[in-house]
Amino acid sequence: MTTNPTTLTATPGTPFADTVREFDATPEQVFRAQTDPDLVAHWLGPRKLEMTVLEYDVRPGGSYRYIPRDPASGTEYRFRGVFHTVEKSVLIIQTFEWESASGQVSLESSRFEDLGGRTRLIGHSVFPSVEARDAMVDNGMERGIVDSMNRLDELIAVHAG
């Protein structure tokens, strides 16, 4: 089985970051794996980090909070946000903050496009400035997203099997 590619586009001079990833699974299967609090720690974040999910309450007004930890150095990273829109298997809109870049909150949308048994997941992030977007890209955004998408794919394969 080949791995579907994940593309991250961060056009210079804009505060946007766009991701596209296809899955060989239905929007319902992708949405479930992505939002079930018991499953989130198994796909979210870079592979080399250990993930603790403190809260993942996927509903409008719900909050999430998680702490990836580098087992080699012991360094912890703290992320948090709130959900603005949750339309099951269709659309999620949420805020996103890396607490080390405090105040630099971004807004992310994830659209689940139905390809007829397959799914195209379309992510769009907007940052409060071009510089904040550039800093997040420089701090390993692509690694985190690519690993997350590949791990999500593997998790869906297990749960759909």
Added chain:
Amino acid sequence: MTTNPTTLTATPGTPFADTVREFDATPEQVFRAQTDPDLVAHWLGPRKLEMTVLEYDVRPGGSYRYIPRDPASGTEYRFRGVFHTVEKSVLIIQTFEWESASGQVSLESSRFEDLGGRTRLIGHSVFPSVEARDAMVDNGMERGIVDSMNRLDELIAVHAG
């Protein structure tokens, strides 16, 4: 008494909108008038609309929802969002959606800068696209903001008196 000016800057080709407004009151006074659910309906929105505030829960993860109504035409406008950050008298970060432009959610920050007994309120909004920002400006964003800031100022004068 002269009215302090409100400036709105929407630089062409960017998804940002920036507002600056000074108040002859402390950050604590401005923050209180801006966030007290009992006071919000008295300052929020254009003067010519009647405001119904259904919810205004100013805390991280809290939601707000309000409906300005044009008494002449009966037209209602529905707005909603969630609060991501609430630092008393310092910083508010919240999502913002006009439900008629559904899915076009923006993220707003409001910083309360202490000028020593006076306050500079600095607003920064970022939209998911340049087009979404332009559409909001075209739909009367400036009128809503200028009226809101002037009415907030009048309310503070009453409550500080």
